[in-house]
Amino acid sequence: MRASILGLVAFLTLPLAPTAAPATPCTTATPECTEWVAIKGGPARSMIYRTYSLDTRNDQIKRALIMVHGTNRNADHYFDSARAAAFLAGAITDTIVISPRIASNNGSCKDTLAPNEVSWSCGGDSWKSGGNAISNPELSSFDFVDDILRKLANKKIFPNLQAIVVAGHSAGGQFANRYSMANKVHGTLGVPITYVVANPSSYAWPDATRPTPVDDALPENAVKAWESEAVHTKFTFGAADAAKCANYNRWPAGFENRAAVNGYTKNMTDEQLKKQLAERPVTYLLGQVDTLPLGGFDSSCPAMAQGATRRARGEAFAAFVNSQLGAKHQIQIVPECGHNDRCMYTTDAVFPFIFPK
Secondary structure, three states, X not given: OHHHHHHHHHHHOOOOOOOOOOOOOOOOOXXXXXXXXXXOOOOOEEXXXXXXXXXXXXOOOXXXXXXXXXXXXXXXXXXXXXXXXXXXXXXXXXXXXXXXXXXXXXXXXXXXXXXXEOOOOOOOOOHXXXXXXXXXXXXXXXXXHHHHHHHHOOOOOXXXXXXXXXXXXXXXXXXXXXXXXXXXXXXXXXXXXXXXXXXOOOOOOOOOEEEOOOHHHOHHHHHHHHHOOOOOOOOOEEEOOOXXXXXXXXXXXXXXXXXXXXXXXXXXOHHHHHHHHHHOOEEEEEEOOOOOOOOOOOOOHHHHOOOOOHHHHHHHHHHHHHHHOOOOOEEEEEOOOOOOHHHHHOOHHHHHHHOOO
């Protein structure tokens, strides 16, 4: 008995095994906070900014926020905005924040590329809608984000990950809109994915109708919408005037000609995309005062066919997918914000969407 007691005492007095210290987030848009993601197994790769490594086990991470930059390809700025949001929401320690860099050294874009770094399209809508790379035509910008999501879903690295959010603003909002309906990894990773689409200039409209210019879609009313934080819902939909805008329904503004120009979705039917659009959880963030043609506003006829302002386009699109496709998408008017990603994503009303519990 005495030996047993002495053995128990000896066991209880043994020093405790050391525990791993909590990881510290990387919080500056500098090379120290970047790493490479091989696309489809490499060697082609693209860079990301991130608060924590995607290759080092991290038990504290519960959620991931992927923030896609705008047309200027300024991933460093968007990383700062998303990181600031995580800090303000008290989520910086248990959220991995990622901002992909969709770089280009094509046309007027002069990004300096590292060896094997993919050069995406510069102008047009290609990278914003899952288009193929200039340097690697077999790769789509959607493939890039697919591979980021697959790395996040690795339970050996992030065993406690419970939610992934794919978000974007402006051109990044266009990316998030089209990625939400088209990506091939949703529902396959064992981690739920939600999408947050903020202030895009256009959407991939799922049929040939468009908002008719009456009620809340009347241009004068759309411009004055800034006077209220309430969501505008008085929209009707009808045939667009193809005589005035022959390409109004061509991809990426609509589904027409999609299979011919978009390799990522070429084997998907329109009905499959509509079904996925309706079923997948999406929130639209619209700035209360994003009602002026500022910040690279798209005034082309395909975009104008969707509404006179960015806010009106988003309100009409949400009304259409909910009423006509049976979706249950959410919409949040962000008070006092215009076309500004920092304002949009660092507002208290937005935190529940980008940092789900």
